[in-house]
Amino acid sequence: PHTTSSSKHQQQQPVPTHATLSHTLKMPQDAQQFFNSIPFTTYYILILIFSLTVLATFGISTPLHYYFSSSLIFRHFQLWRLITSIFFLGPFGFNFIISFLIFLQYSKETEEDVCNGNAADYIWCLSIGAMALYLIGGWLLGIPFLGSCLLMYLVYIKCNMTPDVNLTLMFVPIQVKAVYFPWALLLLHVAMGQSPWVDLVGIFAGHVFYYLHHLYPKMYQKQILWTPSFLYKVFPPQSVGGGR
Template sequence: MSSPAEWYQSLPPISKGYGTLCLLVTTASQLGVLNPYYIALLYGRVFKNFEVWRLFTNFFFLGGFSINFGIRLLMIARYGVQLEQGPFQRRTADFLWMMIFGAFSLLVLYAIPFFDLPFGGISLVFMLLYVWSREIPNANINLYGLVTLKSFYLPWAMLALDVIFGSSIWPDLLGIIAGHLFYFLTVLHPLAGGKMILKTPAWVHKIVRRWRLGAPAPSRPAAGAPPAQPERNDGVFRGRAYRLSD
């Protein structure tokens, strides 16, 4: 069995970086080093005082130390890692773009005065969970030893449990909406014959190459090389069929 340090080093870069930032920010808040007010998403202060960092820092706070915080962190460590190491394997730029697009979508949704949500961390985690559930829809999940269900239904089960235990429905639901928007634009719409309109921008690829994040993407086959053999298809759609980048 590997040590905790070896396990941590084995994690893919984006999930590891995001989970680490969430843990550090929450720890700093609990120790009184950081007041969450100064990283909250307050649009009045963003536009009037030019405190633009709030557009980013609000996604790194998952609440104080609690069972819910531990569950959210485990969701990053499990579902975010599985997503990055599975459907997004060797596609670090695409995974980073998914996170950026999800954060931007949530910023737009959070701008609606009705919601009035100061932190987007929980929503971003639920976006990851939703995309994972669509990419790996047929895995069997044992939910707290109470019920076994397909992974496709896990985001909705987690949302229902949060509501039952008194949490607000909106962070979870907005995360699901952002995740579905990404999945629709990158998978469902192209599968229906539509044009791929959400390709990973070149500047995201440059960031990944500049910082050497993750394994490099597989190279294109040389001219004249035989085409790759198609994967076995048993008639069940199991997830992504299109790449985000060319």
């Protein structure tokens, strides 16, 4: 298990690794219509992300209370870090805004298109990704803030489910097929001097879900990834917009 000193985490802030993405949300003319179209799970996670940033930005809380630490989580029972380490996208600023919009876009599309708008299925999708991110990113690699890994996780899933869509990288006047887009992002981030590990962790986690959810059933005509029934009882199927 990886543990580090408090001073290190005080200085280390999560760096959004998808600030280069220019594939933007298509906002309908009616803002209220768009707001109401945000599916249930995505809607409440966005509130959580925004709240964590507000608390950290105004000094009500601190990233020291957010980062992933297996020692603090499992020995000192600070279980909230399982949530905060993955949904904290940094303090207010340009990078936060970009990351927030990217999460909105890809979370919305994954919940609607991959999970058919079912909150239970999407929560299970996020849970599988989170477990992989905790194990590989948090525990093995010691990445304290996993929000950028989560962004790449969602990007990878959506891009592989719609492989022939053309996407564009910001400041790079070329189009890339969606199936190659996560790798193009990875190469661009490395060229910008960023570590590849955050993206690789997200890609690995995304491929685990994509393989179990889509590839294995397609190859062997057998479903092995089932959403637990209790999630359907807690979060029964809702209409688009989460029934708000």
